[in-house]
Amino acid sequence: MSMIEADLLPETRRALVHRLATGQVQGRAPSVVAAVVRSGRPVWMHGWGQVDGVVPDGDTQYRIGSITKTFVAVLVLRLRDEGLLDLSDPLDRHLPGTPVGEATVGALLAHTAGLAAEPPGPWWERTPGALRPELADVLGKDPQLLPAGQRHHYSNPGYALLGALVERIRGDAWDRVLQREVLAPLGMTRTTMHQVAPHARGWAVHPWADVLLPEPDVDTGRMSPAGQLWSTAADLARFAAFLLDGDPRVLNPDSVAQMRVPACPPEATAWDSGYGLGTQLLRRDGRLLAGHTGSLPGFVATVWTSADEDLGVVALGNVTSGLPIGGLAADLLQTxxxxxxxxPEPWRPLPTVDPALLDLAGPWYWGPSPYVLRPQADGCLELAALAGWAEHPAAPDRRRAVGGAQRLFHR
Structure with missing residues (x-):
């Protein structure tokens, strides 16, 4: 952590409590709890409402729904980093026998394999996993809806396949692999497959009366990698810190950064959102947020991170609908x-620069458009647009760099 104090100002804390409280009231949620992470540690955590007559805190468990997918993605990327698979590998190479064996591992992570959004039959979130005991039952007879690789099409069965892939390669249940390889190293002792007290109960609220209606609590079986986990604000704060900085015991920072790189083109009318490798991406208030939302009957959850701001936010609630938890979490981060x-860290000069690279530094042009080439601390060169530079490269003393269809000219 830097020399800058990480704790929040009292005025900021009050604004966060106000936003959390108004969200709980307007969303008619029995309870909400949230946390803010900065510089690798929680700097604020607060609950509103009640769970069994007590205000929830960072140790109260909630179901986190599809945030489970981000954990599964971490497991898959660990396999990739160990050289046990490649993201371009077809699924059939490691998990033979499924009707979608040509789908690549990377496409399943990014939801671009064209698979159906849901398994056949009743809603999987409201029915026991015993209804679909095998992968064939999860996929159904016609699981391929779209050509692979062309569009983002969110698929819960796709992550059931990734969980089975982890099990096949590791030779153990995916949740035990997760506990051993991710949760234990990160100190996430309150993230589990099934609820462990103290935990919230899942509720729906009557649409026309302030009356609570109980929601089912089911073990989703084969579909569990898509949304089974329970966790707490304190545990997810640790996970948010990991998604910002990585952890060499789990996944190196470069692989974590790859998770928040767009892995598929956005829809033509939705340029403010996208999907990476197991993470949702959102452009909001000029910031790129990476993380995941989640919901199961009776619960909503969100983890957002902003790498540029070194901020993470967690928000959890126990209500089926009415509480826009993703927007609430984004508002907390914005606050x-x-x-x-x-x-920012202090500016420091580069220790050494190759004179040949230094000679290349300066304005370059693609046609009349100006760019600037700058040496970087890692020995690479950065090429960026150069605003406000009006000189035209018409002089004879110039160099040319040719790459593909691009030609850059240097005075």
């Missing part, structure tokens, strides 16, 4: 980012 913006 901290605006009121207490990240203070």
């Amino acid at each position: 901290v980012a605006v009121r207490e913006p990240r203070i």
Whole structure:
């Protein structure tokens, strides 16, 4: 952590409590709990409402729904980093016998394999996993809806396949692999497949009366990699810190950063959202947020991170609908980012620069459009647009760099 104090100002804390409280009231949620992470540690955590007559805290468990998928993606990327698979590998190479064996591992992670959004039959979130005991039951007779690789099409069965892939390669149940390889190293002792007290109960609220209706609590079986896990605000705060900085015991920072790179083109009318490798991406208030939302009957959850701001936010609630938890979490992050913006590290000169690279530094042109080439600390060169540079490259003293269809000219 830097020399800058990480704790939040009292005015910021009050604004966060106000947003959390209004969200709980307007969303008619029995309870909500949230946390903010900065510089690798929680700097704020608060609950509103009640669970069994007590205000929830960072140790109260909630179901986290599809945030489970991000954990599964971490397991798959660990396999990739160990050289046990490649993201371009067809599924059939490691998990033979499914009707979608040509789908690549990377496409399943990014939801671009064209698979059906849901398994056949009744809603999987409301029916016991015993209804679909085998992978064939999860996929159904006609699981391929779209040509692979052309569009993002969210698929819960796709992540059931990835969980089975982890099991096949590791030779153990995916949740035991997760506990051993991810949860234990990160200190996430309150993230489990099934609820462990203290935990919230899942509720729906009557649409026309302030009356609670109990929601089913089912073991989703083969579909569990798509959304089974329970967790707490404190545990997910640790996970948010991991999604910002990585952890060499689990996944190196470069692989974690790859998770938040868009892995598929956005829809033509939705340029503000996308999907990476197991993470949802959202552009909001000029910031790129990466993380995941989640929901199962009676519960909603979100983890958002902003790498540029070094901020993470967690929000959990126990209500089926009416509480836009993703927007609530994004508002909490925005509150901290605006009121207490990240203070940059001091500028420092480059220790050494190859004279040949230094000679290339400066303005370059693609046609009349100006760019600037700058040496970087890692020895690479950065090419960026150069605003406000009006000189035209018409002089004879110039160099040319040719790459594919692009030609850059240097005065």
